[in-house]
Amino acid sequence: xxxxxxxxxxxxxxxxxxxxxxxxxxxxxxxxxxxxxxxxxxxxxxxxxxxxxxxxxxxxxxxxxxxxxxxxxxxxxxxxxxxxxxxxxxxxxxxxxxxxxxxxxxxxxxxxxxxxxxxxxxxxxxxxxxxxxxxxxxxxxxxxxxxxxxxxxxxxxxxxxxxxxxxxxxxxxxxxxxxxxxxxxxxxxxxxxxxxxxxxxx
Numbered sequence: 001x002x003x004x005x006x007x008x009x010x011x012x013x014x015x016x017x018x019x020x021x022x023x024x025x026x027x028x029x030x031x032x033x034x035x036x037x038x039x040x041x042x043x044x045x046x047x048x049x050x051x052x053x054x055x056x057x058x059x060x061x062x063x064x065x066x067x068x069x070x071x072x073x074x075x076x077x078x079x080x081x082x083x084x085x086x087x088x089x090x091x092x093x094x095x096x097x098x099x100x101x102x103x104x105x106x107x108x109x110x111x112x113x114x115x116x117x118x119x120x121x122x123x124x125x126x127x128x129x130x131x132x133x134x135x136x137x138x139x140x141x142x143x144x145x146x147x148x149x150x151x152x153x154x155x156x157x158x159x160x161x162x163x164x165x166x167x168x169x170x171x172x173x174x175x176x177x178x179x180x181x182x183x184x185x186x187x188x189x190x191x192x193x194x195x196x197x198x199x200x201x202x
Contacts, residue, residue, distance in 0.1 A: 001053065001055075002051040002052075002168065002171075003051075003052070004167040005047070005051040005168055005170045005171050006047075006048050006049075006050075006051035006053075007048075007052075008170075008174035008178075009045075009047040009048035009051060010048045011174060011175060011178050012040075012044040012174045012177055012178040013041045013042075013044035013045045013048055014041075015041070015178040015182050016037045016040045016041030016178070016181050017038060017042075019034075019037055019181065019182060019185035020035070020036075020038035021034070021038070022034070022185065023079070023189065024038075026188070026189055026192045027083065027087060027090070027192045028082075028087070028091045028094065029082040029083030029084075029090040029192065030079055030083050030189060030191075030192040031079070031090070031094070032079035032082055032083075032090060032094050032097065032098075033075060033077075033079025033080060033083075033188050034079070035072075035075050035094070035098060036071070036072040036073060036077075036079060036122075037076060037181060037184075037185060038072075039068045039071055039072030039075070040068045040072040040181060042064060043065045043067070043072070046060055046061040046064045046065070047174075049061075063109070066105070066109055067102075067105050067109070069115045069118075070101065070105035070109065070114070070115050070118050070119070071098070071102055071105050073119040073122040073123065073151070074101050074118050074121060074122035075097065076184055077122030077123060077124070077125030077126050078093070078097045078122070079188060080125055080130065080144060080184075080188055080191075081125040081128070081129045083129070083188060083191055084130075084132050084133050085129065085132065087192075087195060101118070104118070119155070123148050123152055126147070126184060127144075127148050129144070129191075130144035130145045130148065130187065130191075131145070133191050133194075137194035137195075140186075140188075140190025140193075140194060141187065142187070143183045143184075143186050143187035143190065144183070144188065144191070145187075146180075146183050146187075147179075147180045147181065147182070147183030147185075147187060149180075150176055150179060150180030150183060151180040151181075151184070153176065154173050154176040154177045154180060155177075
């Protein structure tokens with residue numbers, strides 16, 4: 001049992017599921033990101049069970065976690081990119097983006113470089129969209145940039161089984177990733193609300 005990893009995975013799951021549901025009620029572009037965030041939250045739920053009381057779920061957790069990295073994170077990027085660059089195409093792109101990413105993930109789930117590559121593409125989309133939105137929604141765009149950078153740091157530097165201070169590195173990863181997901185979600189909501197307000201202005 002890894003209590004610190006289990007508890008922090010609950011934090012990650014709660015964060016992603018809560019913000020994912022919030023994004024689903026946002027404009028269609030942001031809602032695409034909500035689907036991605038829900039997938040990450042589901043993976044974290046498996047993780048909390050695995051680390052808390054069901055070590056036998058390790059294979060399932062790893063599989064769902066890989067799917068979240070290959071589908072969920074890219075969908076957050078697609079959500080940001082669509083909301084900022086082409087909100088009028090959001091409804092048309094939602095299903096194809098999900099299906100294409102899912103098929104690719106199933107086909108390439110055992111290929112480690114693909115997961116890193118496609119997740120990096122998703123984060124890059126967030127960064128490009130946030131930079132573009134900086135002129136019209138600087139606060140929301142700034143939150144998105146912080147979230148993207150936090151996700152990169154979490155993935156590159158924090159994940160692991162050794163301990164840092166009172167917790168394992170994996171527990172720190174969960175907390176940093178939860179904070180990053182929250183920033184990405186709040187930023188995306190802010191960008192979508194700013195665009196909605198601009199469209200309603202005479």
